[in-house]
Amino acid sequence: MRGIELVGILVGIYLLYKSFSLIRNKREDVLNFIIWIIVGFSLIIAGLFPQIFSYIMNLLGMERRAYTMFAIGIFTSYILLFWIFSKIKELKEEISELNEEISIKNSIEDNRE
Amino acid sequence: MAKEVPGKVLALIPAFNEEKSVGKVIDEVRKHQRDYLDEIVVVDDSSTDKTKEIVQDKGVEVVSHVINIGVGGAVRTGYRYAIQEEFDYLVLLDADGQHDPKYIPKLFNKLIEDECDLVIGSRFLNESHKGYSYVRKAGIIFFTKMVSFLGGIDITDVTSGYRVYDVDALKKLDRNKDDHWAIEQSLEASRRNLKIEECSVEMPIREEGKSQFDLETFFWYPIRMIDVLLRVIIFR
Numbered sequence: 001m002r003g004i005e006l007v008g009i010l011v012g013i014y015l016l017y018k019s020f021s022l023i024r025n026k027r028e029d030v031l032n033f034i035i036w037i038i039v040g041f042s043l044i045i046a047g048l049f050p051q052i053f054s055y056i057m058n059l060l061g062m063e064r065r066a067y068t069m070f071a072i073g074i075f076t077s078y079i080l081l082f083w084i085f086s087k088i089k090e091l092k093e094e095i096s097e098l099n100e101e102i103s104i105k106n107s108i109e110d111n112r113e
Numbered sequence: 114m115a116k117e118v119p120g121k122v123l124a125l126i127p128a129f130n131e132e133k134s135v136g137k138v139i140d141e142v143r144k145h146q147r148d149y150l151d152e153i154v155v156v157d158d159s160s161t162d163k164t165k166e167i168v169q170d171k172g173v174e175v176v177s178h179v180i181n182i183g184v185g186g187a188v189r190t191g192y193r194y195a196i197q198e199e200f201d202y203l204v205l206l207d208a209d210g211q212h213d214p215k216y217i218p219k220l221f222n223k224l225i226e227d228e229c230d231l232v233i234g235s236r237f238l239n240e241s242h243k244g245y246s247y248v249r250k251a252g253i254i255f256f257t258k259m260v261s262f263l264g265g266i267d268i269t270d271v272t273s274g275y276r277v278y279d280v281d282a283l284k285k286l287d288r289n290k291d292d293h294w295a296i297e298q299s300l301e302a303s304r305r306n307l308k309i310e311e312c313s314v315e316m317p318i319r320e321e322g323k324s325q326f327d328l329e330t331f332f333w334y335p336i337r338m339i340d341v342l343l344r345v346i347i348f349r
Contacts, residue, residue, distance in 0.1 A: 095180070096182055096186055096189075096291070099178050099179050099180055099182055099186065099190075100178075100186070100189060100190040100193050101193075102179050103156070103176045103177055103178050103179060103190055104176055104190065104193060104194050104197065106176075106177065107174065107175065107176040107177070107194075111174070
């Protein structure tokens with residue numbers, strides 16, 4: 001087993017452990033849990049059976065297994081980044097609306113007192 | 114003596130760290146309270162100076178943001194307040210003293226007489242814009258031309274925040290953005306066939322407080338211009 005494969009397995013185990021502990025304490029929603037479980041298992045399987053990447057490498061028309069791994073990682077990161085950006089935007093809007101509502105509510109209540 | 118404006122009128126002053134000027138602005142706005150206004154509200158965008166205390170000492174209603182959002186956010190809160198408290202008209206003016214309240218009667222007369230939905234105070238219908246920097250003037254002219262072209266309207270100062278609204282028209286508009294809200298709002302108003310007019314209003318360069326056109330603004334200005342341009346074109 002090469003170093004990079006071992007690192008992949010360790011990162012996969014860490015993701016599984018963290019996801020399980022977060023969902024057990026109800027601090028993560030099910031969809032996020034499923035996503036990180038898939039990523040964690042994928043890393044472990046890729047570390048234990050690196051020949052899988054040879055198949056994907058041929059499928060994508062790439063020359064090296066390492067490049068294939070990085071390419072998949074980068075594409076997945078783009079999707080996650082996009083999702084995170086959209087989520088942040090959505091949350092910012094919600095915070096902004098709450099800010100408006102709370103400030104007006106406080107002001108009206110202060111006047112009543 | 115009866116009020117000059119038929120209906121309930123709110124003067125909205127969004128403020129962020131304007132302790133040096135907000136008191137004077139309130140005193141000036143109050144001169145028109147009897148004839149034109151029913152209530153003055155300052156939306157304090159979570160100022161870190163004494164803006165809120167000064168406004169409260171003046172006995173004026175203050176709506177305080179829990180967190181700092183930006184001028185567009187403060188304006189939104191004011192719109193929400195006007196709609197929620199069932200005002201008929203709203204006049205929006207800055208807390209930095211750049212918008213002279215002496216023009217309130219002129220703006221309202223235009224709104225009522227011409228049955229407009231929105232009247233914008235324009236500094237390009239007089240000489241007061243001449244002291245502005247070339248970058249600022251170029252930005253304002255560029256956005257004004259763009260909105261006039263895309264919206265099929267004829268205005269001269271799209272970035273002006275000195276505005277008078279019919280609150281019913283405000284209800285038809287989407288939530289504006291935190292920055293450069295005036296540009297998108299003007300375009301959206303034109304797309305929704307709201308009647309927009311302008312009045313000549315002098316706006317000399319501000320003397321008090323911190324100008325929003327500092328070095329950082331100039332650095333980001335081209336990027337923000339592209340951002341607003343794309344937003345306007347995509348959502349038009």
